Amino acid sequence: xxxxxxxxxxxxxxxxxxxxxxxxxxxxxxxxxxxxxxxxxxxxxxxxxxxxxxxxxxxxxxxxxxxxxxxxxxxxxxxxxxxxxxxxxxxxxxxxxxxxxxxxxxxxxxxxxxxxxxxxxxxxxxxxxxxxxxxxxxxxxxxxxxxxxxxxxxxxxxxxxxxxxxxxxxxxxxxxxxxxxxxxxxxxxxxxxxxxxxxxxxxxxxxxxxx
Numbered sequence: 001x002x003x004x005x006x007x008x009x010x011x012x013x014x015x016x017x018x019x020x021x022x023x024x025x026x027x028x029x030x031x032x033x034x035x036x037x038x039x040x041x042x043x044x045x046x047x048x049x050x051x052x053x054x055x056x057x058x059x060x061x062x063x064x065x066x067x068x069x070x071x072x073x074x075x076x077x078x079x080x081x082x083x084x085x086x087x088x089x090x091x092x093x094x095x096x097x098x099x100x101x102x103x104x105x106x107x108x109x110x111x112x113x114x115x116x117x118x119x120x121x122x123x124x125x126x127x128x129x130x131x132x133x134x135x136x137x138x139x140x141x142x143x144x145x146x147x148x149x150x151x152x153x154x155x156x157x158x159x160x161x162x163x164x165x166x167x168x169x170x171x172x173x174x175x176x177x178x179x180x181x182x183x184x185x186x187x188x189x190x191x192x193x194x195x196x197x198x199x200x201x202x203x204x205x206x207x208x209x210x211x
Contacts, residue, residue, distance in 0.1 A: 002037045004030065004211075005093035009044045009100045009111040018183045018197055019146035022204040023099035026144070029208035040093070044110040049086070050079040051113050086117040091124065095140050095211065096175070100162060102147035107162040115169050124173040134174025141170050142211060143180040144204065148187030179207060 006027055014020040027039055050056060059076040063069070069077060090096075100107040118124055125134050143163055151160040167178050183200040186193050 002034070002094040003092065004034075004037055004039045004095040004097065005042060005090065006039055007042045007044065007096065007098045007114065009098070009108050009114070011045045011108075017101065017146070018186050018200065019099045019101055019144050021197060022144050022146075022181065022183060022200045023097065025201045026097060026142075026204040026208045029205035030211060033209045040089070042089070044108075044114055047086075048082055049110055049113045049117065050082050052116050055079055056083065083117050086114065087120055087123055090118040091136065093139070096142070096170075098141065098143045098166060100143070100145050102145055102151065102160070102162050105151070105159045105161050106165065107145075115166070119169065119173065132172065134172055136174040139175045140177035140211070141175050141179070142207060143167070143178065144183070145180065146183040146186060146200075148185070150184045152182045152184060179211075181207070
């Protein structure tokens with residue numbers, strides 16, 4: 001049995017969101033074709049995702065220099081505990097699906113905060129004399145991203161930073177089997193928008209069957 005972590009970074013719902021509608025159908029098809037697997041939904045807009053702020057940095061500093069958890073302030077304890085829970089949940093999974101909209105050429109800020117929670121030395125990567133090495137080997141990921149314009153090809157392709165950054169991070173922690181689905185041009189497609197949505201759902205369901 002494998003565990004699939006279904007991570008959504010969208011404040012909308014599948015009825016109004018192109019990326020969430022494709023993601024929902026992916027999960028449905030995945031459950032049908034992988035009935036033995038567990039699917040865990042991590043809704044980043046419903047979970048408390050701490051930012052790495054002064055409280056967290058101070059807490060980590062104390063713990064790394066011999067301090068104890070009980071010596072941290074209450075807010076520090078809460079943030080460190082939440083970050084540890086997110087990290088352990090991520091490390092324990094075998095497969096990952098990320099669903100994000102493209103906002104200003106990237107993804108919502110909560111997605112970056114989530115990435116920061118699992119990029120942790122000695123947990124998901126380590127430094128060696130030959131450079132950093134990812135520790136999450138033999139895992140796979142799938143990224144669904146919707147955007148109002150077209151950014152995967154053409155003269156503005158270099159402005160797409162969401163998927164490129166996510167793939168860079170995943171490769172860094174050892175997850176090199178990364179697929180993606182771009183749902184593009186939904187704001188400029190006019191009457192073709194429903195067709196784009198239907199095609200993306202079909203693609204998502206197809207990928208789920210062998211994921």
